[in-house]
Amino acid sequence: MALDISKFIQRFVDEAREHISRLELGLGGLGSDPLSERDGIDALFRSAHTIKGSARMLKLTSIAETAHHLEDVLGALRDGKIQPDPELAAVLMRAVDSICCLLDQLASAGAAALPAHPDQALCDSLARAARGEQVETAPASPPPDGDPSDASTEATPSPAAATAATAVTAPGIRSPDSVRVRMDKLDALVKLMGELSSNQARLRHQLGMARALDASATQLAACADEPTAELARTLHTFTQELRDLTLTQERLVGELSDRALGMRMLPLSLVFDPVTRVARELGRSLDKEIQTEVSGGEIELDRHIIDRFSDALVHLLRNAIDHGIEPAEQRSAAGKPRLGRVRLAARQEGGTVLVTLSDDGRGLDRDAIIQKALKMGLIDESTSLRLDDAQVADLLFQPGFSTSAIITELSGRGVGMDVVKRAITEDLQGSVTIASRPGIGTTLTLMLPLSLALMRVLLFESAGQCFGLGAPHIHELLRTRRAETIQVAGRPAVVRRNELVPLIPLAELLDLPSVIPSSTPQHHEGADATLLVIIIGVRQAKLGLVVDTLIDERDMVLKPLPAHLRTAGGLVGGMVVTGSNTLISLLHAPALLDAARRLRGESIAAAAQTVAHTQTTQHILVVDDSLNTREIEKEVLEASGYRVTLAEDGLDAWQKALGGRFDAILTDIEMPRLDGFSLTAKLRETERYRTTPIVILTSRQTQEDKQRGIQVGADAYIVKGDFDQSSLVQTLRNLLG
Numbered sequence: 001m002a003l004d005i006s007k008f009i010q011r012f013v014d015e016a017r018e019h020i021s022r023l024e025l026g027l028g029g030l031g032s033d034p035l036s037e038r039d040g041i042d043a044l045f046r047s048a049h050t051i052k053g054s055a056r057m058l059k060l061t062s063i064a065e066t067a068h069h070l071e072d073v074l075g076a077l078r079d080g081k082i083q084p085d086p087e088l089a090a091v092l093m094r095a096v097d098s099i100c101c102l103l104d105q106l107a108s109a110g111a112a113a114l115p116a117h118p119d120q121a122l123c124d125s126l127a128r129a130a131r132g133e134q135v136e137t138a139p140a141s142p143p144p145d146g147d148p149s150d151a152s153t154e155a156t157p158s159p160a161a162a163t164a165a166t167a168v169t170a171p172g173i174r175s176p177d178s179v180r181v182r183m184d185k186l187d188a189l190v191k192l193m194g195e196l197s198s199n200q201a202r203l204r205h206q207l208g209m210a211r212a213l214d215a216s217a218t219q220l221a222a223c224a225d226e227p228t229a230e231l232a233r234t235l236h237t238f239t240q241e242l243r244d245l246t247l248t249q250e251r252l253v254g255e256l257s258d259r260a261l262g263m264r265m266l267p268l269s270l271v272f273d274p275v276t277r278v279a280r281e282l283g284r285s286l287d288k289e290i291q292t293e294v295s296g297g298e299i300e301l302d303r304h305i306i307d308r309f310s311d312a313l314v315h316l317l318r319n320a321i322d323h324g325i326e327p328a329e330q331r332s333a334a335g336k337p338r339l340g341r342v343r344l345a346a347r348q349e350g351g352t353v354l355v356t357l358s359d360d361g362r363g364l365d366r367d368a369i370i371q372k373a374l375k376m377g378l379i380d381e382s383t384s385l386r387l388d389d390a391q392v393a394d395l396l397f398q399p400g401f402s403t404s405a406i407i408t409e410l411s412g413r414g415v416g417m418d419v420v421k422r423a424i425t426e427d428l429q430g431s432v433t434i435a436s437r438p439g440i441g442t443t444l445t446l447m448l449p450l451s452l453a454l455m456r457v458l459l460f461e462s463a464g465q466c467f468g469l470g471a472p473h474i475h476e477l478l479r480t481r482r483a484e485t486i487q488v489a490g491r492p493a494v495v496r497r498n499e500l501v502p503l504i505p506l507a508e509l510l511d512l513p514s515v516i517p518s519s520t521p522q523h524h525e526g527a528d529a530t531l532l533v534i535i536i537g538v539r540q541a542k543l544g545l546v547v548d549t550l551i552d553e554r555d556m557v558l559k560p561l562p563a564h565l566r567t568a569g570g571l572v573g574g575m576v577v578t579g580s581n582t583l584i585s586l587l588h589a590p591a592l593l594d595a596a597r598r599l600r601g602e603s604i605a606a607a608a609q610t611v612a613h614t615q616t617t618q619h620i621l622v623v624d625d626s627l628n629t630r631e632i633e634k635e636v637l638e639a640s641g642y643r644v645t646l647a648e649d650g651l652d653a654w655q656k657a658l659g660g661r662f663d664a665i666l667t668d669i670e671m672p673r674l675d676g677f678s679l680t681a682k683l684r685e686t687e688r689y690r691t692t693p694i695v696i697l698t699s700r701q702t703q704e705d706k707q708r709g710i711q712v713g714a715d716a717y718i719v720k721g722d723f724d725q726s727s728l729v730q731t732l733r734n735l736l737g
Helices: 006-028 034-057 061-078 086-109 120-130 149-155 159-169 183-221 226-263 269-285 303-324 328-333 366-376 389-397 417-427 589-600 605-612 627-639 650-659 676-684 703-712 725-736
Strands: 265-267 290-295 300-302 340-349 352-359 431-437 441-449 455-462 465-470 474-481 486-488 491-495 500-505 530-538 541-547 549-556 572-577 583-587 619-623 643-647 664-667 694-698 716-719
Touching: 006 034, 006 086, 034 061, 061 086, 061 120, 086 120, 183 226, 183 549, 226 265, 265 269, 265 303, 269 290, 269 303, 269 340, 300 303, 303 340, 303 352, 303 417, 303 441, 366 389, 389 417, 389 431, 417 431, 455 541, 500 530, 500 589, 530 589, 541 589, 583 589, 619 627, 619 650, 627 643, 627 725, 643 650, 650 664, 650 676, 664 676, 664 725, 676 694, 676 703, 694 725, 703 716, 716 725
Parallel strands: 290 340, 465 583, 500 541, 619 643, 619 664, 664 694, 694 716
Antiparallel strands: 265 300, 340 352, 352 441, 431 441, 455 465, 455 549, 474 530, 486 491, 491 500, 530 541, 572 583
């Protein structure tokens, strides 16, 4: 899909005019203060560079080329190749005026009205100035006795000159069509809009109470005296007017909400566009050739979602290139093109956006994943034989899980995929799924809401308590008789569109006491009982929640849980407030699906959680010839519950390892008497330490050193400058299981 640049034109014009103002102010004082000259020219250079880059993205050639030549001159000034003087300042100001005129023309008539090429005479002058040659302060006049043919050239103004002439004769000064607003002010406006929407819900609640009072008064007036009947008629009129006022205000508040949220929406291209460069850099660092395809960047999301989504996307991109795409030689041997392909695409479906990241690499290694899960204690041998492809892929999202041969700063630390899932599902109320075909490639699909400030919510009741669910995860609502359900693995299910959907009472899933309202006789037990079912789903996985009653469906403001109430995989993703000022728990659909799998014995999440929370008393040997480094590492590890023994070099560590028993070893490389590589190799030759986790922590970061770390048997290779203390502890926990 081609990108429609028209919506970005005005934004570019407004931003470029700000840079033009800086250029005019800076060039006006050029050469007056030598002490601050360097910083000032740096700022002018960045302004010209920004205009050039933005214009090129929008294919505004005349503006981009003029700004490019202006940037060259400012770059020469910044590097000291040329010196400022009045003639140079004049030609630079001519370039600024030319860009300004082109911007005016762009704002008034659009990109089609711009000249195809810049003012060539001006660009030539700027090029001469960048080389340090003499430049003229104004366009040269034709020689007095020149050739008559020169007259036609003189009579034809340049595009910039013609634009400038138009600008001079234009009446008055145009105000800008838009203004730039600080994000904190815009966020405050959106927050205020949310409070207004909540207040509107309370007004609707009051209208309901007024209607109930009006109905009672109308019944009373039928058998009451005239004053009472008149009062009832007055109340009825008031109620009708309140209804009309509420409906009108609700429409206006809805429109205000849409416009306020629209101002905070940004295109996904802000995240997608840098992906191509990042992919190339990652590919080069791994000696892989990568081609990246991007589509759907014009789709807009709330700025807050884009900010939080970008880090998760980088995690996924790293995994796709590091784990997914094979080296060129392996691809050629497998009959694939040497050039690996990564495709990033987005499309909108209702109130959600689906982002897919796919590669044409090796796909998931099922055996390696299962072996790692067995080693971590997430599954047992019998369970490993029963796992389907979706369950195997789900193992990748367990904390600390990685099939990398060695842990480096690029990938394999085991803190990637679980972080992605937590960010997408818990922070952004979305979902993430994986599909893979061996030898063909892997596709990750992320489902994201358009905005978190306002969400369509279904309110319902179960076991006497009110709950909410976000509309993006709700597939359908249905009523079915208990006799129409079928039993699957000992539990009820329904068939919807040739698909089995398991059913479970929400009260049972949340472990709530069963309360059967006497006012709803349809909930009695037996084959004729009517079940009210909310079918939720995250991509292919679906679940039917049996609830008691439906209450309402409307746009509501989502309030996040306080930090101390958030739990990993928590069933509650936030709160909403009803018109009666009641706090309602907004249930988290992906967490409900996980809870149902645990209840059916189909999930490994419970085992993973047990392993993650096991209290550790493991004994760690820390080896480093720097006393300061040893003490720092010892303090970090002991604060996390480990018992630590220190060794001052490789030989000291070797002797202590033979005389004791350690659960893991953390070693430097460059040490006297015996280095870290040699120590690791010697440890691997002994039966006692053949499988003991060994982590190399060093400042050496060449690819050759990392490869040697793999060869001698290290489990992790950590560069000191890239690793913080929490990552160090997490890495050890991952390796120790």
